[in-house]
Structures are given as structure tokens and as C-alpha cells.
Amino acid sequence: MPSLKDLKNRITSVKNTRKITKAxxxxxxxxxxxxxxxxxxxxxxxxxMNAVMSGLAASVGGSDSAPRLLAGTGSDxxxxxxxxxxxxxxxxxxxxxxxxxxxxxxxxxLAQGKTVKILTVGKKGRDAMRRDLGQYFVxxxxxxxxxxxxxxxxxxxxxxxxxxxxxAEFDVATIFFSRFESVISQVPSAKQIIPAQFxxxxxxxxxxxxxxxxxxxxxxxxxxxxxxxxAIFAALLENNASFNGAQMSxxxxxxxxxxxxxxxxxxxxxxxxxxxxxNELIEIISGAEAL
Amino acid sequence: xxxxxQFDLVSPERxxxxxxxxxxxxxxxxxxLTAMPGHxxxxxxxxxxxxxxxxxxxxxxxxVTGGFAEISAEGVSVLAERGVPKAELTAAxxxxxxxxxxxxxxxxxxxxxxxxxxxxxxxxALGAHINA
Numbered sequence: 001m002p003s004l005k006d007l008k009n010r011i012t013s014v015k016n017t018r019k020i021t022k023a024x025x026x027x028x029x030x031x032x033x034x035x036x037x038x039x040x041x042x043x044x045x046x047x048x049m050n051a052v053m054s055g056l057a058a059s060v061g062g063s064d065s066a067p068r069l070l071a072g073t074g075s076d077x078x079x080x081x082x083x084x085x086x087x088x089x090x091x092x093x094x095x096x097x098x099x100x101x102x103x104x105x106x107x108x109x110l111a112q113g114k115t116v117k118i119l120t121v122g123k124k125g126r127d128a129m130r131r132d133l134g135q136y137f138v139x140x141x142x143x144x145x146x147x148x149x150x151x152x153x154x155x156x157x158x159x160x161x162x163x164x165x166x167x168a169e170f171d172v173a174t175i176f177f178s179r180f181e182s183v184i185s186q187v188p189s190a191k192q193i194i195p196a197q198f199x200x201x202x203x204x205x206x207x208x209x210x211x212x213x214x215x216x217x218x219x220x221x222x223x224x225x226x227x228x229x230x231a232i233f234a235a236l237l238e239n240n241a242s243f244n245g246a247q248m249s250x251x252x253x254x255x256x257x258x259x260x261x262x263x264x265x266x267x268x269x270x271x272x273x274x275x276x277x278x279n280e281l282i283e284i285i286s287g288a289e290a291l
Numbered sequence: 292x293x294x295x296x297q298f299d300l301v302s303p304e305r306x307x308x309x310x311x312x313x314x315x316x317x318x319x320x321x322x323x324l325t326a327m328p329g330h331x332x333x334x335x336x337x338x339x340x341x342x343x344x345x346x347x348x349x350x351x352x353x354x355v356t357g358g359f360a361e362i363s364a365e366g367v368s369v370l371a372e373r374g375v376p377k378a379e380l381t382a383a384x385x386x387x388x389x390x391x392x393x394x395x396x397x398x399x400x401x402x403x404x405x406x407x408x409x410x411x412x413x414x415x416a417l418g419a420h421i422n423a
Contacts, residue, residue: 219359
């Protein structure tokens, strides 16, 4: 049985832990709000961009002169998986879930005899996948120094991707990130960005009646690289919101668990103190009786 | 015909403006153009320049680069990779834009080098609008 002092120490230590997790939860909540706002204000741009591009893609897509970013290289041998995770842990299954999805996809592609390359964004995903897929890593993007994700960060990643695409390093690029549904639900998702894919629904907003200046092809060629950056930017923001949401609920749980533990330890502490007092009393009384 | 139309200026990070406008002067890739209500539907890419919005509440000017404008009879929406209210366009921001444009010129693929050089000169011209 632990001594009174031990129990007291443990209670203090758990109390400190609770303070930390509570603080982390509040920080995550504040950051989440900002991340959500950022994600929401980025939405109009991405939606418009997609609508216009899918309209253009629908009218240009069939022709032979379609840009390679849209039509692809004509092969799907080499796949580049861009795995976006957080830079930090303490966020429940957030990083693990994304890594799991990416790993499943990588294994599936490898089983089909395709070549897989992996580009990681965020330290945690890199660590999680290093052991079994480390040999396929081609590059890593470190965002840990960046406090607020800006469009320029997405542009940097996009430029890197486009350079690699130009250099024929891969045929298909897919990004893995976590879609933010709510604080308690973040869905790991995959999205193919090169060659660009558009949902049918978007294309319905027919672009046929628009005039284009310069030509449709030229506009599309101009927009597609920007579209890649936009998609990456949107994914980064979603990811950021998801990360903070996951961290908030993880820390909320941790705080609650710490509270339960403190209650349990306090009861144990009181019981053993009671036992000590009773013991002392018995000793005094029996000593007095013996006289 | 309505004498105003909806004008939206959106950057990847946020919505910069969403107002009623009587006319919008757009620095299009193939020349400046002015859109007024009832303009025929047009999509054009942007070159770096000053975008002017004339509305019932007055005139607003923005420095924009990279992106496109979508014009329809009911409104204009401009998607710019970078958009700054002209009043906030400082030498520092311009220098940053210039540096970016120069980088593009340096690494430009031969097929688009002309376009990149043109963009750089447009960018330089934009510098003339900096508030002293």
C-alpha cells in the first residue's frame, strides 16, 4: 500500500497534468475557431475556381490539345501520394488515421505493380509511415515553423509538385488529408489533383455561353496550376481545422480522465489517512489500558 | 436595366469585397476592359494592375495579380491570387510581388517566357501606383 506522501505526490502530479491538458484544450478551441474561419473564407475562391475550371475542362477536355495537367500523361504507372498530417501529436487518432488511409492506398497500388512515391507534409505522418514505407519517400515539407498557413505555403508545395510533374517524375498525384466535419468527426480523405478531376455536378454549370479572352485553352493552361495550389491550400486549411478539432476533443477526454483519477486517488488518500488515525487511537487507548 | 450589379473580389484567403457596383475596370490579360451591368458573359485572365470599382458609395481601387475575372450580365467576380486595396499597396508589398514575378521569369519554361516577362513589366508598371 502506498504511503500517504506517495499518494499526495501522485495527486499533485495528476492535478498538474490536468492543468496542462485543460490549457491545451482551450488553446485548441481558440485555434479551431480561427482555423474554421480561415477554411470558410477560403471556400468561395476554391468553389468559383472549380466551377470555372470544370466548365472549361468539359469543353476543352476531349480535344488532343488539352493540357497535360488535365488529360494526364497517358499512363498511370507512377503515383505520387501527398500525405498531409499535423506537425504535432496529442490529437487522438488524427495523424494515425490519415497515415492509415495513405498506407492502405500505397499497398493497394504496390500490389497492382505500380510505382509509388510519397511526399509528406507534416512531421507526424512521416514518422508514422517511415517504418514500412520509408523507402518510397521522395520529399518532405516542414510546416512546423509556420504559425498561420497562407496561400504562399500552398503555392510552394504546388510549385514543387508541378516541377516534379514537368520532370515526369510521376503520372498521378493524390493528396491525403482530413476533411473537417465537426469537432468530433474528421474524415480522412483522398483527392486526386493531377490530372485534375472534376465532379460531374460542377460541370453542369455550363460555360458554353461565356466568351473567353484569351482562348479557352490558354485560360485553362493558366488556371490549372493555380487550381493545384488552390486544392492544396484548401486541404491544408481543412487539415488544420481537423487537427485542432481532434486535439480539442482528445484534450477534453484527457482532462476528464485526469479528473476521474484525482477523485479516485483522493478517496484512497482519505481512506488511508483515516486508517492511520484509527491505528494511532487504538495504540493510545490500548497503551492507556495497559497501565 | 438595373444600374448596379454585384461585384465580388475574392482572394484564396478571404473575400476582399462584395459590393454593388456601377462599373468595374479590369486589367485583363489582353487589355483593360470595363464591365457594366448587362455586359455579355466573359471570362478573362488578369494581368497585374489596378482594378477599379465604381459604385454608388464611391470608387474603390485594388491592386490585383494572377487570377481571372468572370463577367456576366448580373455581376462580376474577380478571383485574384493576390489582391490588396490600393491604399495598402506599399513599396514593401510591391517589392515582394516583384521578387515573385522575377522568380517566375527566371524559372519560366521557354514557351511561357514571353508571358512571364510581360507579367514582370506589368508588375513594374503597377509600382507607379504606390502611394508615396
